[in-house]
Structure formats: C-alpha cells, structure tokens
Amino acid sequence: MSTEHLSTVIYQDTDQQVNRCYGCMKCSGGCPISFAADIKIHEIIRLVNLNQLDKLLQCKTIWLCAFCKTCKQRCPNDIDSSLVMDWLKSKALRDDVAIAMPNIPILYQSFLQSVEKLGRVHEAGWISSYKIKTKTYSNDLKLGLKMIRKGKLKLLPGRIKNYQQIRKIFSCARKEL
Amino acid sequence: MKYSYYPGCSLCSTASEYNLSSEAICEQLGIQLKEIPDWNCCGATSAHSASAYLAVALPLRNLILAEKMGLDMVVPCAACYHWQRVAHQEVVTGTAIGKKANQELGDIIGASYNGNLQVKHIMEVMLQQQVLELLPKKITKPLKGMKLASYYGCLMLRPAEVVAIDNPEQPDSIDKMAQALGASTVRWSSKVDCCGGSFTLAESGVVDKLTFDIVSAARRGGADAIVTACPLCQANLDTRQKENDEQMPVFYITELIGVALGMSESRQWFKKHIVNPLPLLERFNLLKKG
Structure with missing residues (x-):
C-alpha cells in the first residue's frame, strides 16, 4: 500500500469521508451485530482515522457486518460504514492476512x-x-x-x-x- | 397495468410461495406481469462484499433486458429490489462504477441502460390508488380480528435516498395493506430491525439471537403473526424459531392478500412454511379445514 493515510485511500475508493465522524456513536447504537462485534463500528471509523490498518484487517466486525445500512441511515455525517467494511474485507483478502471469521x-x-x-x-x-x-x-x-x-x-x-x-x-x- | 417481472433466485427456490402468491394476486387484480427473459442473479448479499463493480454490473444486465421490453420492473424480493435500484441509481447519477459497468455491459450484451425505467417493489404496486380502490370489491375473506406485526427489515427501506419505498424509521406501507385487508396491525419496536440476512448459514448463533428478539417483540406487541415482504426475513424468522417454544407464523404480505381474495390455492403456499400457519387461518375462518 502507498504511504497515503488510510482515510484518504478509503475516500478515493469508496467516496466515504470518514474524517467527518465526530463520534456520536449512533452507528454502534443501532447496529444489529454490535453484541457480537469485537470492535464497535464507531471504533472502526476511529481506527481508520488513526491509520491503524493492521488492527482493522484482523478484527471480526468487518466480517459480521450484515450490510443492513442502519448506520448509514442514521449517521449525521452521512458516512456509509458498510462500504468501509466492504473495503476492509477486500483488503484483508488481497493482503492475505489471517481472517478472524474465515x-x-x-x-x-x-x-x-x-x-x-x-x-x-x-x-x-x-x-x-x-x-x-x-x-x-x-x-x-x-x-x-x-x-x-x-x-x-x-x-x-x-x-x-x-x-x-x-x-x-x-x-x-x-x-x- | 403491465410490468416486467423480476422474481429473483430465492423466489424460484426457498421462497417459491412468495412467487406463486405474487403472480396469483396480480392476475386476480388485473396486473399483468411479464417475466424478464433470461434474467440473472442480482448478486444479493454476496456480490458487494467481493467487488463494488460486480454489485452494480450484475443487476444492470437485468435493467437492460427490462428496458428492452419497455415496461417498468416489479420486484417482490427486498434484496433484489435493493440492488436493482442501486444499479439504476449508479447509472443515472453517472458514478464512475455506473459509467464503467454500463459501457462494459454494452460491449458484452450489445445494449446499455438509458435509465428510462422505474424499479418498483411489489408493495408499491399494491398500494397504488387504482389497486386500493379495486381491493374492497374483490375481498371475499376479510382478515377480521387478526392482529399482525408488519416487519420491513433493511433492504426495502435503507438507504432512503436509493430505495425510498417508505419512511426508513417509521414505515407503514405493509400496515396500510394489512389494514386494507381487514386485519389490524400492532405497534411494536422491531419493524425496521435486521434479521441477520445470509449469516443464517455461517453464523447461525447471531441470527438465532436477532430473530428471537424480533419474534419476542412481535409477541409483546400482541401480534398473532408477523407479515413481511422479504424472502430472507421470512426464511430467517420462519426457520429459526425453536420447536419447543410457542411459535408464530410468518406470512408474506402477498399470501395474505391471496387469502383475503378468497384464493383456495393459498393452502399450497402454506405447505412450504416451517411454522404451520394453517391453524391460525382456520381459527379466523379464513381457510376451511383441509
């Protein structure tokens, strides 16, 4: 991967401006799989903004996302986290990392x-x-x-x-x- | 009224009763459905996780085929409806993926999509003024006394700017239809919750919990049954209730329209259900004991 910040790469590929997130946690509040997630969605978005790719690729949450779009519907900053999850899934497969939920x-x-x-x-x-x-x-x-x-x-x-x-x-x- | 019809893969298999009931009620109500010849899978719950391009290109082929027929498309499956709408949106708003997929499909099948098509969920067709005016004249078995929990799930509601069939947080289209059939609908808290979709195979524990919560909420609301318009929701709610618990039937809205229209063939649809809805229908004198 380039040396560009993770949030920039994700913006280029998915059109999602995750750096707009101000941490209201409505996404995690409405997420149906929050109870089973090892990293909650708002934390996923935070980790993207902190450029922590390794932690993200190894977590369970990206695989548990059911693509229900509740997070996207309720996000006051119009971030579609499900598209960020899809990007991370593809990245994990491409980079051949150990998948948490194979x-x-x-x-x-x-x-x-x-x-x-x-x-x-x-x-x-x-x-x-x-x-x-x-x-x-x-x-x-x-x-x-x-x-x-x-x-x-x-x-x-x-x-x-x-x-x-x-x-x-x-x-x-x-x-x- | 004439439409091109996209049944989708589930309706040819696990949800065949949704297909049979949709076709039967449309015929009874004078709505012509012409199946799109040689339609393909929309990619459903899997394509988007592999490639954003694939999730647009697969449904786009169906849009091109339907546009050739010159008829707006009707889709009963919430997931198929969702992805057909997404593909339409990507092309008409001219996103990079939309443009590329449309151009490549032009090369592959010799035609591209011009965006001159409306993709409608079958609920939208049923709630048109013309149909609502016709219904009271056709109903022979009103669902009087039956209390229903209308369950919408995810894909026909969200994201609102793409699918827009109803209010994404407080939808009432299935409620309106159930009431038009003579039933009453309960107030309950899980109308727009997710059932876990395709995780029923890989993570059945997650789906067990989600469906248990939804069915319990419907019971707390005082419902006799749940009614939905999505084959994934119906399958998960119908198959994941425990045999030893008190069970609640899960209907497709089209099946209940068929019952209210007095269609005797509806008994065949209910044979496909895991939770047997016949005792409930017999209790309300909607079907004769068979």
Missing part, C-alpha cells in the same frame, strides 16, 4: 461461484459447496432435511441461456480489483 468469505465465495457458473444462484448447490469447504455438514442438518421435504430447496440447478455474458461480467470485475 467461514464468512467462503460463504460469499460459494454463492458467487454458483452465480458465475449458472447466471443464477442454485441454493442447494452453493449451500452444499459451503458446507463441504467449511466442514460444517452437521450444522442445521435437521432443518435442511425439513426444507428439502417441504420442497423449499430445488435440488437440480438451472442455467440461464446467456450464461457466458455473466462469466464476462465476472472477468471484468476481476480486472477492477
């Missing part, structure tokens, strides 16, 4: 592999792929079987006609990174 990027990856291959997401397929990669087969097994019995999970995948177009969109996205 199953979550595998979840996203399994989902997107299904979309890249088929053009649509095949739920039974991507969920199985996630469970194999993370060795979590037994979690929610009873619920999964119930959902199959109820016809809630379609077992056979379908592919869109112009699936090649989706693959091209994905390769454009890789060039963007």
Whole structure:
C-alpha cells in the first residue's frame, strides 16, 4: 500500500469521508451485530482515522457486518460504514492476512461461484459447496432435511441461456480489483 | 397495468410461495406481469462484499433486458429490489462504477441502460390508488380480528435516498395493506430491525439471537403473526424459531392478500412454511379445514 493515510485511500475508493465522524456513536447504537462485534463500528471509523490498518484487517466486525445500512441511515455525517467494511474485507483478502471469521468469505465465495457458473444462484448447490469447504455438514442438518421435504430447496440447478455474458461480467470485475 | 417481472433466485427456490402468491394476486387484480427473459442473479448479499463493480454490473444486465421490453420492473424480493435500484441509481447519477459497468455491459450484451425505467417493489404496486380502490370489491375473506406485526427489515427501506419505498424509521406501507385487508396491525419496536440476512448459514448463533428478539417483540406487541415482504426475513424468522417454544407464523404480505381474495390455492403456499400457519387461518375462518 502507498504511504497515503488510510482515510484518504478509503475516500478515493469508496467516496466515504470518514474524517467527518465526530463520534456520536449512533452507528454502534443501532447496529444489529454490535453484541457480537469485537470492535464497535464507531471504533472502526476511529481506527481508520488513526491509520491503524493492521488492527482493522484482523478484527471480526468487518466480517459480521450484515450490510443492513442502519448506520448509514442514521449517521449525521452521512458516512456509509458498510462500504468501509466492504473495503476492509477486500483488503484483508488481497493482503492475505489471517481472517478472524474465515467461514464468512467462503460463504460469499460459494454463492458467487454458483452465480458465475449458472447466471443464477442454485441454493442447494452453493449451500452444499459451503458446507463441504467449511466442514460444517452437521450444522442445521435437521432443518435442511425439513426444507428439502417441504420442497423449499430445488435440488437440480438451472442455467440461464446467456450464461457466458455473466462469466464476462465476472472477468471484468476481476480486472477492477 | 403491465410490468416486467423480476422474481429473483430465492423466489424460484426457498421462497417459491412468495412467487406463486405474487403472480396469483396480480392476475386476480388485473396486473399483468411479464417475466424478464433470461434474467440473472442480482448478486444479493454476496456480490458487494467481493467487488463494488460486480454489485452494480450484475443487476444492470437485468435493467437492460427490462428496458428492452419497455415496461417498468416489479420486484417482490427486498434484496433484489435493493440492488436493482442501486444499479439504476449508479447509472443515472453517472458514478464512475455506473459509467464503467454500463459501457462494459454494452460491449458484452450489445445494449446499455438509458435509465428510462422505474424499479418498483411489489408493495408499491399494491398500494397504488387504482389497486386500493379495486381491493374492497374483490375481498371475499376479510382478515377480521387478526392482529399482525408488519416487519420491513433493511433492504426495502435503507438507504432512503436509493430505495425510498417508505419512511426508513417509521414505515407503514405493509400496515396500510394489512389494514386494507381487514386485519389490524400492532405497534411494536422491531419493524425496521435486521434479521441477520445470509449469516443464517455461517453464523447461525447471531441470527438465532436477532430473530428471537424480533419474534419476542412481535409477541409483546400482541401480534398473532408477523407479515413481511422479504424472502430472507421470512426464511430467517420462519426457520429459526425453536420447536419447543410457542411459535408464530410468518406470512408474506402477498399470501395474505391471496387469502383475503378468497384464493383456495393459498393452502399450497402454506405447505412450504416451517411454522404451520394453517391453524391460525382456520381459527379466523379464513381457510376451511383441509
């Protein structure tokens, strides 16, 4: 990374001016995952302003962000912290740091592999792929079987006609990174 | 009224009852839905975390396909609706990602998006004056006596400048519809809370806590059931209630519109639910014992 301040780099990439934050903590107050976060959102924003990239890339919170946008909706300075979280997630993956919650990027990856291959997401397929990669087969097994019995999970995948177009969109996205 | 229709992936699988009920009520109310041919996944909860570009480019392809049909787009899924609106916004406001994605999609599929389209959530379609005037004439089974907790979640409300279906902190569109069907709606504190979305797989403990809080709040408010307009919210609230606890049914608003319109096929939709809503509907004489 360049020697530029973290808040400047994040501003360039996400358009979020985190240095506007005056620490009112409305983001952490409304955040649904605050109870499980190791660093609260207002602290994340503070650490960006203090240029503490290492601490940020190793924390759990960036992976726990559910992208619910409550923080963005309530921020008096119009900072969308969820976009800062996304930036930090990508950075953590690019820099190959030890991920605090490794199953979550595998979840996203399994989902997107299904979309890249088929053009649509095949739920039974991507969920199985996630469970194999993370060795979590037994979690929610009873619920999964119930959902199959109820016809809630379609077992056979379908592919869109112009699936090649989706693959091209994905390769454009890789060039963007 | 004629619209292009984007069902999205969930509605073809875990939320098929949302798809069936949306199509059935639209047909009954004279709203024509034409499915967008060869639509693709909007990227939902995953694309944005991998690449901001992907989160715009995937839904943009659907906008281009719908624009070719010359029909405004209707979307029942809150997440799909959210991402289609985001892509629209990125292009019409001319952001760097919007411009780039539109240009590259032009090369890939031979057409770009001109922004001449409105993306509407199915609630917006149902709350149009014309539909609200027609409803009382069509309702044969008013939901009299039923107390509902309207649950909006995140993606159809926030951020307000992009999705704007309702007031982001005090929404009432689902309440209005439930009341138009004859039900009453309760005052409760978790209308706009998050259910945890896709973490139900990776961090089920987090989703267990969030959904427990939401269902408990609905019960404290005095509700008989929860009603929502998002397949992720419905799935999380429906599947994460403990078998040994008292359980609360979680409806899609379109299912309840179907019940009020007296559609007998609604029984098939409810077979897909994990928490069985039939005893409640039978108690209110809305469906015959089957």
